Amino acid sequence: MVSRIERDHARFRDIVKGKIKQNLKDYISRGEMIGRIGKQYVSIPVPRIDLPRFRYGLPETGGVSSGDGEVGTPLGPAYDPEEGGQGDAGNQPGEHELEIDISFEELAKMLGEELELPRIEPKGSSRIEALKRVYRGVHLIGPKSLVHFKRTYKEALKRQLVAGEYDPDDPIIIPIKKDFRYRGWKDIIQPQYNALIVYMMDVSGSMGDEQKEIVRTESFWIDTWLRSQYKNLETRYIIHDASARMVDKDTFFRTKESGGTLISSAYKLCNILIDREFSPEEWNIYPFHFSDGDNWSSEDTKICIEILKNHLIPKSNLFCYGQVVSRYGSGQFIKDLKENFKEEEKLILSTIESKDSIIQSIKDFLGKGK
Amino acid sequence: MIYGTVLTPELQKLKGEIEAHAHGYGLDFFETIFEMIDYKQINEIASYGGFPTRYPHWRFGMDYDRLSKSYQFGLHKIYEMVINNDPCYAYLLNSNSMMDHKLVMAHVFAHCDFFKCNMHFFGSNRKMMDEMANHATKIRNYMDKHGIGVVEDFIDICLSIENLIDYYAINQEDAYKPIKSDEEGSKNKVYKIKSKQYMDKYINPEDFLKQQKERLDKKKEKSKKTPPEPVKDVLYFLQEQAPLETWQKDVLSIIREESYYFSPQGQTKIMNEGWASYWHSKIMTQKALRDSEVIDFADHHSGTVYMRPGSLNPYKLGLELFRDIEERWDKGQFGKDWDECDDYRVKKNWDKKLGVGKEKIFEVRRLYNDVTFIDTFLTPEFAEGFKLFTFDANKRTGQWEISSREFQKIKDKLLFSLTNFGQPFISVEDSNYKNRSELLLLHRYEGFDLKISEARRTMEGVYKIWKRPINVRTIIQGEKKILTYDGKEHTEENYD
Numbered sequence: 001m002v003s004r005i006e007r008d009h010a011r012f013r014d015i016v017k018g019k020i021k022q023n024l025k026d027y028i029s030r031g032e033m034i035g036r037i038g039k040q041y042v043s044i045p046v047p048r049i050d051l052p053r054f055r056y057g058l059p060e061t062g063g064v065s066s067g068d069g070e071v072g073t074p075l076g077p078a079y080d081p082e083e084g085g086q087g088d089a090g091n092q093p094g095e096h097e098l099e100i101d102i103s104f105e106e107l108a109k110m111l112g113e114e115l116e117l118p119r120i121e122p123k124g125s126s127r128i129e130a131l132k133r134v135y136r137g138v139h140l141i142g143p144k145s146l147v148h149f150k151r152t153y154k155e156a157l158k159r160q161l162v163a164g165e166y167d168p169d170d171p172i173i174i175p176i177k178k179d180f181r182y183r184g185w186k187d188i189i190q191p192q193y194n195a196l197i198v199y200m201m202d203v204s205g206s207m208g209d210e211q212k213e214i215v216r217t218e219s220f221w222i223d224t225w226l227r228s229q230y231k232n233l234e235t236r237y238i239i240h241d242a243s244a245r246m247v248d249k250d251t252f253f254r255t256k257e258s259g260g261t262l263i264s265s266a267y268k269l270c271n272i273l274i275d276r277e278f279s280p281e282e283w284n285i286y287p288f289h290f291s292d293g294d295n296w297s298s299e300d301t302k303i304c305i306e307i308l309k310n311h312l313i314p315k316s317n318l319f320c321y322g323q324v325v326s327r328y329g330s331g332q333f334i335k336d337l338k339e340n341f342k343e344e345e346k347l348i349l350s351t352i353e354s355k356d357s358i359i360q361s362i363k364d365f366l367g368k369g370k
Numbered sequence: 371m372i373y374g375t376v377l378t379p380e381l382q383k384l385k386g387e388i389e390a391h392a393h394g395y396g397l398d399f400f401e402t403i404f405e406m407i408d409y410k411q412i413n414e415i416a417s418y419g420g421f422p423t424r425y426p427h428w429r430f431g432m433d434y435d436r437l438s439k440s441y442q443f444g445l446h447k448i449y450e451m452v453i454n455n456d457p458c459y460a461y462l463l464n465s466n467s468m469m470d471h472k473l474v475m476a477h478v479f480a481h482c483d484f485f486k487c488n489m490h491f492f493g494s495n496r497k498m499m500d501e502m503a504n505h506a507t508k509i510r511n512y513m514d515k516h517g518i519g520v521v522e523d524f525i526d527i528c529l530s531i532e533n534l535i536d537y538y539a540i541n542q543e544d545a546y547k548p549i550k551s552d553e554e555g556s557k558n559k560v561y562k563i564k565s566k567q568y569m570d571k572y573i574n575p576e577d578f579l580k581q582q583k584e585r586l587d588k589k590k591e592k593s594k595k596t597p598p599e600p601v602k603d604v605l606y607f608l609q610e611q612a613p614l615e616t617w618q619k620d621v622l623s624i625i626r627e628e629s630y631y632f633s634p635q636g637q638t639k640i641m642n643e644g645w646a647s648y649w650h651s652k653i654m655t656q657k658a659l660r661d662s663e664v665i666d667f668a669d670h671h672s673g674t675v676y677m678r679p680g681s682l683n684p685y686k687l688g689l690e691l692f693r694d695i696e697e698r699w700d701k702g703q704f705g706k707d708w709d710e711c712d713d714y715r716v717k718k719n720w721d722k723k724l725g726v727g728k729e730k731i732f733e734v735r736r737l738y739n740d741v742t743f744i745d746t747f748l749t750p751e752f753a754e755g756f757k758l759f760t761f762d763a764n765k766r767t768g769q770w771e772i773s774s775r776e777f778q779k780i781k782d783k784l785l786f787s788l789t790n791f792g793q794p795f796i797s798v799e800d801s802n803y804k805n806r807s808e809l810l811l812l813h814r815y816e817g818f819d820l821k822i823s824e825a826r827r828t829m830e831g832v833y834k835i836w837k838r839p840i841n842v843r844t845i846i847q848g849e850k851k852i853l854t855y856d857g858k859e860h861t862e863e864n865y866d
Contacts, residue, residue, distance in 0.1 A: 004418075004424075004426070005413075005414040005417060005418070005431065005434050007431075008417075008426055008427060008428060008429075008431035008434065009431035009434050009435060011426070011428040011431055012429075012431030012432045012434075013435075049432070051429070051529050051530040052530050052824040052825075052826075052827035052828045053531075053533060053793075053824060053828055054533070054534070054793070054794050054796050054813070054828055055793055055820070055821055055824060056792075056794060056818045056819070056820065056821060061787070061792065062760060062770075062773065062783065063682075063760070063761060063783065063787055064682060064759070064760050064761075064780055064783045064787065065681055065682050065758070065759060065761055066677060066681075066682060066756055066757045066758045066759065067757055067759070068757060069759070069772050070772065071759075071771075071772050071774060071775065072771055072772060073771065073772045074764070074767065074769040074770065075761055075769065075770035075771060075772065076770050077768060077769060077770070100435075
């Protein structure tokens with residue numbers, strides 16, 4: 001039976017989710033949505049939904065309390081920073097924030113509905129097989145670490161009852177060796193789709209903090225969406241200026257270099273990575289590259305096109321290039337790509353002018369369902 | 371039985387034992403039924419204000435969300451829940467130790483005694499458990515008929531004004547009475563003091579008669595107004611006068627009834643918790659506690675009455691006040707002599723060995739509520755010993771600051787925060803304002819401004835009930851203002 005509170009709880013969550021969905025586009029472009037990110041949930045701060053009342057503004061009235069201290073001893077902040085201290089100023093109900101846990105699945109669903117993203121058709125058939133270990137059944141032998149305590153004690157209790165050793169007033173149950181029961185497992189073979197996302201970012205001097213913020217926000221949403229589509233998702237991060245290297249996620253978003261830009265270095269590294277670890281037969285591969293498009297030389301651009309044509313595009317499901325407009329303007333690279341890959345469906349280009357264009361760009365990248 | 375749980379024989383025995391102790395001390399309570407439930411169930415029950423069945427509403431879900439999260443994070447744990455009902459229902463948390471159960475039982479019996487014996491509870495419905503279930507059924511039926519969203523939206527509006535009742539009305543039904551027209555006739559004559567005819571012009575001089583006439587005119591003027599006198603029970607006024615559909619009236623009356631039901635508990639929070647803490651500690655330390663449980667008891671009890679620096683714990687305040695009263699009345703530290711004595715040394719050693727402390731605290735628990743309790747029994751000595759202070763916001767630094775340790779200021783502020791639950795007094799002044807059947811609400815100004823943003827949102831809700839413009843007369847930053855919401859936009863204007 002679903003208890004009443006669960007229904008009310010679900011109703012409450014629906015209302016909150018409705019609010020998030022309503023404002024999803026704002027959340028995306030402001031990039032503030034992401035609170036704590038856990039393994040399965042993301043905590044999203046939402047303005048508390050409350051019922052308005054006739055009441056006093058709190059800082060006005062003060063109160064009574066107890067403890068040590070002289071007159072004038074400060075006790076803590078009295079004003080909500082958001083309200084700015086002016087009784088009348090804030091007309092938004094932003095008082096207390098509520099944190100709501102939303103699973104990535106739900107978030108992706110919202111994103112999908114909001115941006116009308118099609119589901120992705122994984123390439124290849126289900127020929128990739130993965131072993132899955134499930135624990136089921138109880139066995140008489142097994143390792144200590146898999147002792148099934150409840151069953152063990154049940155056996156011991158049974159034995160003691162039969163033997164007449166059980167005293168209800170002093171219920172001490174001690175299992176002996178033959179009482180022990182162990183969990184058993186079975187390996188199941190399941191078809192599985194794997195996906196790899198390679199994020200590449202230009203960290204040369206011309207990419208400022210704002211541009212990186214855009215990349216950060218966009219990659220969060222891309223991650224969320226692809227994660228909902230593939231069970232097994234790997235991500236790799238590559239940064240480059242004149243040379244490229246693999247980094248972890250933190251470094252990816254924080255590093256700022258000042259060198260020139262050789263995009264080919266990143267593409268080469270990406271290609272090596274795929275060849276070494278992720279065979280295209282088994283993996284759905286999604287390289288994303290973000291840059292301001294100011295490549296060092298047209299020579300290098302030629303090399304890039306070469307690598308794309310012969311290696312990266314054939315190996316990938318999609319190759320996405322997002323050109324972020326920086327304060328130095330937008331570079332030539334996107335135009336070069338456009339000219340050279342007029343017919344190529346697997347290459348997607350998108351210009352991201354500001355935070356507001358993130359939504360359109362996500363749509364560009366993921367709107368094809370590949 | 372709500373969850374239909376049965377106490378284990380051990381707990382059953384314990385219950386009998388504690389109950390006997392409680393009776394032995396003179397506590398007087400309804401039959402009390404304990405149920406053993408798990409933390410999920412206790413969070414559920416707590417979200418519903420103690421009742422197993424309430425009407426469906428998301429607010430309960432929100433409370434549940436908050437409670438279960440803070441339980442999971444280990445921030446709090448609900449030890450005890452008890453419902454003012456006959457029989458009283460109380461809940462025990464199954465993860466608690468035997469000592470905890472004992473303590474909770476002792477605490478609960480004292481609460482039940484308070485519910486039964488405090489006069490502010492005399493008017494409360496002792497079959498509220500059934501009533502709440504009826505409310506739930508009714509509202510669920512309305513939802514089936516009119517749609518969940520429609521009913522829920524209306525409940526939202528009612529809840530946002532659920533505090534606009536007359537908390538101090540002795541009888542709910544007296545709170546608002548329409549005037550009877552037949553009474554008017556006799557009152558239409560100018561008042562004269564009875565006198566012999568030859569004395570009449572001295573006893574009822576012209577001036578006096580004129581004054582009386584004016585008074586009568588004023589009264590007549592007033593009686594044309596609806597309501598003739600301001601109505602504090604705004605909910606009842608709306609229920610009777612607003613153009614609502616039958617189901618809406620019913621929902622409004624349900625919210626109002628529940629609001630009145632919870633009101634005595636709100637009015638006696640400090641006393642009720644203090645009373646229960648007083649008795650659990652007495653019963654435990656004098657009777658029920660076993661040697662091996664002393665440490666656990668001390669730990670639990672100190673947790674209950676712990677005062678985080680800078681906050682006021684009603685359990686502790688109430689407990690200490692009851693103990694203080696008991697001591698003072700035992701020693702005879704009251705009355706004219708005591709009040710007039712200003713020799714500190716004499717006062718300190720004052721002991722007339724009257725021994726009427728116990729009698730007194732039983733009397734106090736019968737007659738007082740938090741406001742009168744603090745007003746009567748908070749003494750300067752107590753405030754000092756308890757390290758009470760007032761705090762206010764410092765506009766310059768944006769910090770709360772200790773603003774005073776003066777007794778009178780502390781008392782005033784404490785009483786202010788308790789009177790009307792520290793909420794503004796709002797009453798219906800005129801339902802035909804500007805002769806355009808607009809509603810005029812009056813905020814009785816007590817020196818503090820309303821929170822305007824929220825007042826406006828509340829007015830939007832009231833508009834949906836009244837369906838004509840809503841006005842609120844108040845004072846904002848020293849200026850007399852009338853806030854108006856006409857269904858489309860908010861305006862404000864000054865008045866004299």
